């Protein structure tokens with residue numbers, strides 16, 4: 375290659391070899407300024423472009439970094455929140471488990487109560503096994519707490535969930551059993567209460583003084599041996615006379631032998647009779663409650679003085695009332 379200077383132009387000669395034709399390129403002088411200028415402009419533009427790209431890249435990187443930082447903070451916050459929620463759930467589970475234990479203790483107390491109720495309602499004094507207490511279920515004392523803090527593991531939580539679930543399922547079953555037993559006990563208690571109400575267990579007088587018992591004795595009028603079919607209770611004229619069980623007045627009248635007398639039917643074949651009354655306070659057909667005052671003590675009919683002749687009839691036969699006289703009226707109301 376060779377440059378040949380002219381007046382307004384210069385020639386660029388390219389000589390490829392000895393046997394080949396020389397290439398001549400004529401260029402104007404101005405190209406000496408134009409070409410470097412173009413090259414400089416191109417380089418400058420290239421540099422500016424690179425600079426701008428670099429700046430944009432940094433800005434984009436910075437923006438992305440800020441965005442990543444923000445997202446990371448959000449994720450950390452969310453993880454912290456979830457951890458707190460998980461911890462709270464674990465605490466709730468532990469509380470629930472403890473409550474299940476306490477509930478179990480209470481259930482055992484209810485079972486004991488149910489057992490007592492069942493015993494109370496057994497009229498024959500024998501106990502069925504359905505209310506028996508399981509062994510080893512006594513309430514436990516509240517233990518003292520303390521010690522090092524050890525984080526709970528997911529396995530421990532899973533085990534606690536499983537055991538709590540089993541406990542609660544078991545408790546529901548036991549509660550259903552207790553409810554069935556309690557309902558049965560309630561029926562028995564009502565039956566026992568009904569039986570107590572219609573059984574003549576009260577003293578019919580204020581005094582508990584028996585002046586003549588049930589059985590053979592000398593008749594006070596004829597002095598001959600005779601059957602005394604009731605008991606005589608001492609008292610003052612117009613002392614209160616109480617009906618000894620709930621029932622219905624089936625007779626309230628007067629005859630020469632019984633004087634003013636009242637017969638009360640208590641169902642189940644039991645009746646009681648109150649004789650020699652000075653005054654009757656109830657009428658035939660009237661229902662009476664246990665312990666209600668039905669008359670005033672007197673000496674009407676075949677009587678030698680103020681007293682109450684009291685009889686208990688079982689299936690129409692007079693029996694000794696003494697074994698029935700268990701409660702005072704004030705004890706029963």
Ligand SMILES: [Zn+2]
Pocket residue numbers: 586602604605606682683684
């Ligand atoms: Zn008598």
